[in-house]
Amino acid sequence: MNATQVDLSVKVGKLELDYPTFMGSGCYGSGEEFAPFVDLARIGAVVLKSVTRLPRLGNPTPRLVHTPAGMLNAIGLQNPGIEWYLEHDVKKFAERPCAVVGSVAGFSVDDYAYTCERLAARDEIAAIELNISCPNVAHEGETFACDPNLTANVVRAARATTDKTLIVKLSPNVTDIAGIARVAESAGADALAVINTVRGMAIDVETWKPRLGNVTGGLSGPAIRPIAVLAVYEVARAVKIPIVGQGGIETTSDALEFFLAGASAISIGTGNFTDPRIPVRIADELAAYLAARNVASLRQIIGKANVGFANPYQYEGDEG
Amino acid sequence: MNATQVDLSVKVGKLELDYPTFMGSGCYGSGEEFAPFVDLARIGAVVLKSVTRLPRLGNPTPRLVHTPAGMLNAIGLQNPGIEWYLEHDVKKFAERPCAVVGSVAGFSVDDYAYTCERLAARDEIAAIELNISCPNVAHEGETFACDPNLTANVVRAARATTDKTLIVKLSPNVTDIAGIARVAESAGADALAVINTVRGMAIDVETWKPRLGNVTGGLSGPAIRPIAVLAVYEVARAVKIPIVGQGGIETTSDALEFFLAGASAISIGTGNFTDPRIPVRIADELAAYLAARNVASLRQIIGKANVGFANPYQYEGDEG
Amino acid sequence: MLVGLHAPELVRVTRPGHFAMVIPPSGERAATALGIYEAHGERASLLFFEVGKRTRELGSLKIGDQLGLLGPLGNGFTLGQARNVAIVAGGVGIASVLLPAQAALAAGARVRLFYGARTKELLVERERFANEGCEVLVATDDGSDGHRGYVTDLLANAHDKPDLILACGPTPMLRAVARVAGEINVPAQLSLEETFACGVGGCWGCVVPLVRTSAQAPSFPPAERQGSDVVYARICKEGPVFWAHELRW
Amino acid sequence: MLVGLHAPELVRVTRPGHFAMVIPPSGERAATALGIYEAHGERASLLFFEVGKRTRELGSLKIGDQLGLLGPLGNGFTLGQARNVAIVAGGVGIASVLLPAQAALAAGARVRLFYGARTKELLVERERFANEGCEVLVATDDGSDGHRGYVTDLLANAHDKPDLILACGPTPMLRAVARVAGEINVPAQLSLEETFACGVGGCWGCVVPLVRTSAQAPSFPPAERQGSDVVYARICKEGPVFWAHELRW
Numbered sequence A, B: 001m002n003a004t005q006v007d008l009s010v011k012v013g014k015l016e017l018d019y020p021t022f023m024g025s026g027c028y029g030s031g032e033e034f035a036p037f038v039d040l041a042r043i044g045a046v047v048l049k050s051v052t053r054l055p056r057l058g059n060p061t062p063r064l065v066h067t068p069a070g071m072l073n074a075i076g077l078q079n080p081g082i083e084w085y086l087e088h089d090v091k092k093f094a095e096r097p098c099a100v101v102g103s104v105a106g107f108s109v110d111d112y113a114y115t116c117e118r119l120a121a122r123d124e125i126a127a128i129e130l131n132i133s134c135p136n137v138a139h140e141g142e143t144f145a146c147d148p149n150l151t152a153n154v155v156r157a158a159r160a161t162t163d164k165t166l167i168v169k170l171s172p173n174v175t176d177i178a179g180i181a182r183v184a185e186s187a188g189a190d191a192l193a194v195i196n197t198v199r200g201m202a203i204d205v206e207t208w209k210p211r212l213g214n215v216t217g218g219l220s221g222p223a224i225r226p227i228a229v230l231a232v233y234e235v236a237r238a239v240k241i242p243i244v245g246q247g248g249i250e251t252t253s254d255a256l257e258f259f260l261a262g263a264s265a266i267s268i269g270t271g272n273f274t275d276p277r278i279p280v281r282i283a284d285e286l287a288a289y290l291a292a293r294n295v296a297s298l299r300q301i302i303g304k305a306n307v308g309f310a311n312p313y314q315y316e317g318d319e320g
Numbered sequence C, D: 001m002l003v004g005l006h007a008p009e010l011v012r013v014t015r016p017g018h019f020a021m022v023i024p025p026s027g028e029r030a031a032t033a034l035g036i037y038e039a040h041g042e043r044a045s046l047l048f049f050e051v052g053k054r055t056r057e058l059g060s061l062k063i064g065d066q067l068g069l070l071g072p073l074g075n076g077f078t079l080g081q082a083r084n085v086a087i088v089a090g091g092v093g094i095a096s097v098l099l100p101a102q103a104a105l106a107a108g109a110r111v112r113l114f115y116g117a118r119t120k121e122l123l124v125e126r127e128r129f130a131n132e133g134c135e136v137l138v139a140t141d142d143g144s145d146g147h148r149g150y151v152t153d154l155l156a157n158a159h160d161k162p163d164l165i166l167a168c169g170p171t172p173m174l175r176a177v178a179r180v181a182g183e184i185n186v187p188a189q190l191s192l193e194e195t196f197a198c199g200v201g202g203c204w205g206c207v208v209p210l211v212r213t214s215a216q217a218p219s220f221p222p223a224e225r226q227g228s229d230v231v232y233a234r235i236c237k238e239g240p241v242f243w244a245h246e247l248r249w
């Protein structure tokens, strides 16, 4: 088989994409910023920076720190608020040669529903991602995605406002992500984004101050990839809706781990800061990988990680 | 001040150590394995590989995989069981020129109590670490450290068996580690080890099989350091007992982050696989660091991270 | 370390004060922001100290290696009609000020370089600036060369008042330049440094507070809608060069 | 890549089949297990392909750089009274078999090297073995040199039966060697490869199942207490060399 014959298209809710690549919210501006370096027609979708009901200045600086094979960020959802956004920004998104997914954040169920409804009503927006898992704004780590009841309420409320594809973004900072995933599915999510950043902190040992103005931040990049692959694997076994896998994807091999674990699409965030050509390279190499194995469509390998290990030997204590 | 005048000694429960460095359970054998390369008299304590009531063959292979700035392991508590261990292994520990801390794992409250009592009774063992957070043996990620009630029961039972220092090792794979820490403190823990490994997974994209025989494993190394620093920081604000901070420590600067976040001692696991000289280098450099700042004792900097940030500017939405 | 690049396309569009995001040869680390030091004909160059993982990796490049970079990026220095330009560089800040020095000299202006570093050995490339036609005044923290103390002392005490100050260096130095510029009442442009992630305006990680009246951050709601006259502008996109008086440090 | 080391102390205690844990120059990665290729006088050497992050980093070392390593480690090959030794090497496994070849030759044995690789270019150092006095037979997967196919085909079809087989290479090759050795009834020692963490027996990450009767894992409870006659032995400590018939693959 020839790589050009391979079908990389995926379906995420009602969203039909030629390429299985999302660009992670908050990492890719509105796509325009990266357009000089990447052909946006060769990516699946840009997920916009999360927007809130009211304008937010965001967190004090510094907002970024590099860590081993990753980074911490604490942007704090800087954004102009939904009104200004609808008036000034959204119309430009129609120019993008890829799908544009709006991202909505908030601080109450009402906030989410309001912002979601206003944004989803716009033609320029193909789908909505509900960011209920931003680790940089909530108090004491209590985000919506850390509590099953809050998750159910906020997803149900957002669901009621639109028929467009609703992707709910989950947090890894929980004891049981599969349980939260089930709740989000029952409450009406069309798809799940797995995972948002992992909570972390770094301290400057010269000044004794936290390296982030917000004290704590969200860890992303290759460092968290094993955590994300497992989260996708567990969530895929718990729900029937598609998953947009993310966390540290930089190479085709990384992307394949997520597909095999059960993701229907992948998202690249921090990887774009290493090299903006990554999404296009992954699309090309995925096609070659599948062609070399005579697999006609990417969809055929989703969730196909083979865990049929036998454990041939055991002692009494191993049953423990 | 001269580096030789700096006091690096720490107290963890009743354990008084000249150096604030523990060698992480499961990473350092019984110390003997590293003795050809490191002067064990220059470290604080070796935490032994966890032992269980019955012998365990452990997990099928492969058990290790390298990941960006870290590694996944799934050893599965291979050990000869407490009877054999007491009979054949423990007496050799008396030769070590550093403190030897026993580590106890189990599958029921009774297991823990039994093994803890037997081990703690031995003079060669200076203290007990209760490993209630091994991610590689429990079903569906349900380890004792993921549930406040189980934590309370197992710590209380172990506490009743010994007066020796009892260190309880916590899992980062929870929504609220500070809450679990409070429970462990109330149940009688003398100290807390923060953190055990983070659950993760890697998939071989050639064979489509998980890279670990156990499918999932525990992530350690520099990749998880920001997660561990935050965990220590949050736990230190929740409890009064000392914390043994761990997760990705390789350098003196890494160690200092943990002390400033609130750890009374640090533990080095995966770092020993990068370079076994790390613990001794850290002791030397800690002394120099403190001397250069005219700090007479390491204890003076514990928990001194300065989080007095002002947030000078705000918009309406920032209060959200 | 000075890395020369065969990059005619880059040279063609580079203006003084521009920077580039240099793609790490081996992944797992964010790209590195580096000022464009030289840009002439087919050759551009990058100047950096090997201080951390990424710059050390760049330092191990061999002649003939390919290097990916995004650039030129950002808004650079504007010389306007300046006739007497003072350039203040601290440490590796020197990497961003050769191009503006050359441009000012080419326009016939007098150019003084006030150049500070911790110690003599770190005063790299000073002959280069002298050869280009700059007057070079140096300061070192340890007094191993030139004035012992801050480079801003030299600026504050300079007899002949410049009509424009351009500066690049560590933030404490830039704050001092801003203060001195205010005292002697000379407009100053500062090239700021901050940890970058994307470098192209996509992540809002590299911001600095500006007075909102600035035309440099137009795509944000006006002050009266915010309850604050401050806006966080992106150093990589709206900067890295800002007028000192617009900063709300 | 062949890295020569000035390491007289290491040479003194190195025996055939020993390996070393090489400390990464820049942290953040586990040490790398590498066989000790040469050990003579004051000079030892390491032979490796630059396949991943750590070996690439080692490959960028310059002459004069210092390199930390732990070693020699493990239990190596034992030649006993063997007069006719067949050494089977696959790919970079060649790095662990020069010392046993030299030892066997020095003891007056006949030594044949059965050397396989994917393709001709990967058959490194074959002249070296010939110069030492080995008969060299090669196989490549693509037939670009010698037999087209597996190196174990050559071993199975060899006319003159060896009295000892030593092998190092990828696990599938070692399994084939074990099978052939069983068929032709010749004892075989295999040097196993597995991902290592500590390399010194401290983490139990690198295990392989052995029949429990083995004297190689003495510090473990006897079979009757386990309900299993298998024990997981550490490749880094009880190995890396094991008798083929003791393995429970």
Ligand SMILES: Cc1cc2nc3c(=O)[nH]c(=O)nc-3n(C[C@H](O)[C@H](O)[C@H](O)COP(=O)(O)OP(=O)(O)OC[C@H]3O[C@@H](n4cnc5c(N)ncnc54)[C@H](O)[C@@H]3O)c2cc1C
Residues within 6 Å of the ligand: A066, C019, C032, C033, C034, C035, C036, C047, C048, C049, C050, C051, C052, C053, C054, C055, C056, C091, C092, C095, C096, C192, C193, C194, C195, C196, C240
């Ligand atoms: C717009 C812009 C332009 C820049 N231009 C240049 C340039 O032309 N040349 C250049 O060298 N750098 C320049 N920098 C800074 C450069 O991006 C950082 O120094 C670089 O990120 C270091 O990366 P690293 O991974 O090697 O070090 P990191 O691992 O990120 O840092 C290593 C350690 O070095 C310290 N450190 C960082 N910089 C210095 C320094 N200058 N001196 C001493 N210690 C330091 C850090 O605090 C840290 O502890 C620029 C930055 C910006 C934002």
Ligand SMILES: Cc1cc2nc3c(=O)[nH]c(=O)nc-3n(C[C@H](O)[C@H](O)[C@H](O)COP(=O)(O)OP(=O)(O)OC[C@H]3O[C@@H](n4cnc5c(N)ncnc54)[C@H](O)[C@@H]3O)c2cc1C
Residues within 6 Å of the ligand: B066, D019, D032, D033, D034, D035, D036, D047, D048, D049, D050, D051, D052, D053, D054, D055, D056, D091, D092, D095, D096, D192, D193, D194, D195, D196, D240
């Ligand atoms: C006892 C022992 C002795 C060893 N002796 C040697 C030796 O003398 N020389 C030597 O080169 N290696 C030797 N190895 C193997 C060596 O330790 C690994 O190849 C090394 O860990 C690679 O590290 P890395 O970080 O560069 O690659 P990694 O990042 O760990 O791996 C990179 C990629 O390369 C693949 N890969 C690994 N090895 C090979 C290979 N040989 N060919 C093609 N692809 C490969 C991996 O599957 C992975 O996808 C030995 C291993 C053991 C256990």
Ligand SMILES: Cc1cc2nc3c(=O)[nH]c(=O)nc-3n(C[C@H](O)[C@H](O)[C@H](O)COP(=O)(O)O)c2cc1C
Residues within 6 Å of the ligand: A024, A025, A026, A027, A049, A050, A073, A075, A077, A103, A131, A134, A169, A195, A196, A197, A219, A220, A221, A222, A224, A246, A247, A248, A249, A267, A268, A269, A270, A271, C197, C203, C205
């Ligand atoms: C600088 C930065 C800003 C981010 N902002 C947002 C955001 O506004 N909304 C959101 O849902 N996720 C946000 N994220 C999370 C990413 O979209 C992504 O889920 C996460 O970083 C993991 O993927 P990665 O490792 O590929 O970056 C942000 C991540 C980074 C690094």
Ligand SMILES: Cc1cc2nc3c(=O)[nH]c(=O)nc-3n(C[C@H](O)[C@H](O)[C@H](O)COP(=O)(O)O)c2cc1C
Residues within 6 Å of the ligand: B024, B025, B026, B027, B049, B050, B073, B075, B077, B103, B131, B134, B169, B195, B196, B197, B219, B220, B221, B222, B224, B246, B247, B248, B249, B267, B268, B269, B270, B271, D197, D203, D205
């Ligand atoms: C190979 C390996 C084996 C481990 N085995 C144990 C164990 O038996 N008991 C335990 O409490 N922790 C065990 N751990 C966890 C470490 O003790 C340590 O808490 C963790 O790895 C984080 O620290 P680090 O990043 O410095 O390794 C193990 C870790 C590794 C890498």
Ligand code: FES
Residues within 6 Å of the ligand: C195, C196, C197, C198, C199, C200, C201, C202, C203, C204, C205, C206, C207, C234, C235, C236, C237
């Ligand atoms: S670094 Fe991303 S916006 Fe500036």
Ligand code: FES
Residues within 6 Å of the ligand: D195, D196, D197, D198, D199, D200, D201, D202, D203, D204, D205, D206, D207, D234, D235, D236, D237
């Ligand atoms: S690698 Fe640790 S026991 Fe072998």
